[in-house]
Amino acid sequence: MKRKEKAILDIRDDLRAADEIVEKHAFKKSALIQILLDIQSRFNWLPRHVLRWLSSRLGVPLVDVYTLANFYEAFSLEPRGAHTIQVCMGTACHVRGAPELLARVSALLGLKPGETDAKQRFTLETVHCMGCCALAPVIQIDGQHYSNPSLRKLQRLINSLEKGEEEAACLG
């Protein structure tokens, strides 16, 4: 019973947070993409109950909300990992060996691009151009760029993230 109550409280908190965002955009239907972007950055994905709530709050059919959520790359309809690892596949990176770098990262994490691991620690993504072509091929881990890291360095970076996650799990 207690667990169920907590789940309901969590959902209530989510909807309150969504309401704040909707209010910030003055309930404007035309701001739906901007609202979804804010929801995405608040929750790191677009939870289904929040989208349903949005649909009723804005008076926009749910199908329209899902059309946008599917069309744009910034949105994720599945929970994402705590850490985002992005390999740049821009043209400059491509000619300087991005496919090889992706193969390495993918093998180390055991994930294909777009996948999140079962423990929701990592999400591996590919992106098209981060605008730092001088560092090509480049990988971004939680917002920090690394230029063509060696396998050893990648291992160290991933290990330290894993360790951080374990510590957080122990504390939590």
Place this chain on the structure above:
Amino acid sequence: MPRLTTPTDLANLRKEAITRREATPRCVTICCGTGCLATGATDLAATFEQEIEKRGLEKKVAVRRTGCHGFCERGPIVVILPENVCYLGTRPKDVPEVVDSSLVKGDLVERLLYTDPESGERMVHVDDIPFYKHQKRILLENNVLIDAGNILDYIALGGYSALARALTQMTPEEVLGEVISAELRGRGGGGFPAGWKWETTRNAPGEPKYVIVNADEGDPGAYMDRSLLEGNPHGILEGLIIGGYAIGAYEGYVYVRQEYPLAIKNTSLAIEQAREHGLLGEDLFGSGFDFDVTIHRGAGAFVSGESSALMSAIEGHVGEPRPKYIHTAAKGLWDKPTCLNNVETWANVPFIISKGAEWFRTMGTKGSKGTKIFSLVGKVNNTGLVEVPMGITLRDIVYKIGGGIPKGKKLKAIQTGGPSGGVIPESLLDLPVDFDELTAAGSMMGSGGMIVMDEDTCMVDTARYYVNFLAHEGCGKCVPCREGLRQMLNTLNRITSGRGQEGDVELLEELSEFMQQAALCALGQTAPNPVLSTIRHFRHEYEAHIRDKRCPAGVCVELIAYEIDPKKCQGCGACARNCPVDAIYEAKENVYAIDRGKCIKCGACITACPDKYQAVRKVHAEPVLQPS
């Protein structure tokens, strides 16, 4: 902050800003563009501030975080003003020495200066460095001198005086006339004359009218719009307001992709500051002209950079293009007349108004005036943003500014125009760069990506790369583009994996022609360009893949294998330790070998093998044929 209501107010504020800037005679400017931030500019700037404070120099030396300087290859970049001394690749540990010699003793830190790779000569000043010397920096020049978070920096350099002039001394028709007579062409890709577009919107019936900055820079490998918005957002705003005045629009939008958080932040800040100073809002400079700007963050879709798609996105819909029986200039955002221009186009406007159309026309070629910013990237020594007058040859860009190809490799081609453009082979290197010449060569100007490719780049793979990109980024609204790209991708995948058949090249050509004629928007119509131009100039590479099942450049993974030369292998084991899938084993004592069944061809072993051995190599391999 008091609102600026007359040009005199602006002139007074400018004087004040200049005095404030000159109060500290020297200034350490640190490039905080995306490239330099990625190499540690944030820490570097903080270290400079601490060191300067520690020595009690803060009254004499200012620290300024500026926009992108362009020479991203050698970042983080530090320029000491007024001497214009340029230090490259500066790290926080170098700071005490730089402060000591450059700021205290008036000396130089030799090892951080640019060294000419040929003569070995050290170059002290920014303008001595060949990368900068051969450029003509007009739009990028302000980036270097301005802290984007401080409107006074822009005003001190004469910012917003073009706006004051336009609003108080010129009629909207005169402003429009000036832009038409400057022959400014849109910098976003198409090269349509900006003045004509403005005029169409101005004359189109319907109120209100809108103006839009297109900063949905989706072309992979191009980042000049990002750098302009991050480094000098006021310059773009000023251009937009002037455009609004000429066109008769009271509302503007800046559409920035959300992948550019710093550009969004700096533009938002700039809009706020402009409002505080009365440069946005009601009755600008007492002219009775009202104007305001809203930022719209793009949620990531290449096709949304197309003008009608972008307008759909601002309206809150899916960013799909609309049929353009009626141009967006007449019926755009919310079906009202809308003028959309690229960031760089707007950035040119204040210069045209303050210096005149005649000045602008002195730069460039017959059909393309002014300068153009390119992002020179790929297999080139000096990667970075370069601003050059139209008409400069590709050879000058790649060799004089770019410093040639790394490791003495041979240049194969230059790709311009992004996914809508094409490749230009080495034989056409003396081609002058302007809108019409590039189009005639089967490529296009595009937004300004310039990707240099050397002998290790496979042209079929390049075509496949772009088609794959477009197939994922297209919206799927029209059948020719959606299905055409899918079939092209299938065919190219077949060719690059060694399953190509005679007739595949002709099939690609047929599909291309069909798409060029039948696709709904410019994205689909130009999508075959990378394929057609690689076939046109590198047909032999396609044939090698199809007939001999070989990738001449050694790129296509299914046609190559990695192998360790047993004669060269010294048994150090570096390759085995760096293999992510444990595919490398010790075949006999001190000689390693690769298990091809396990190998994922990630190249980690080639990088790991010490340069003095070079035992790991790529070889041509028979493709493993799978049932197709």
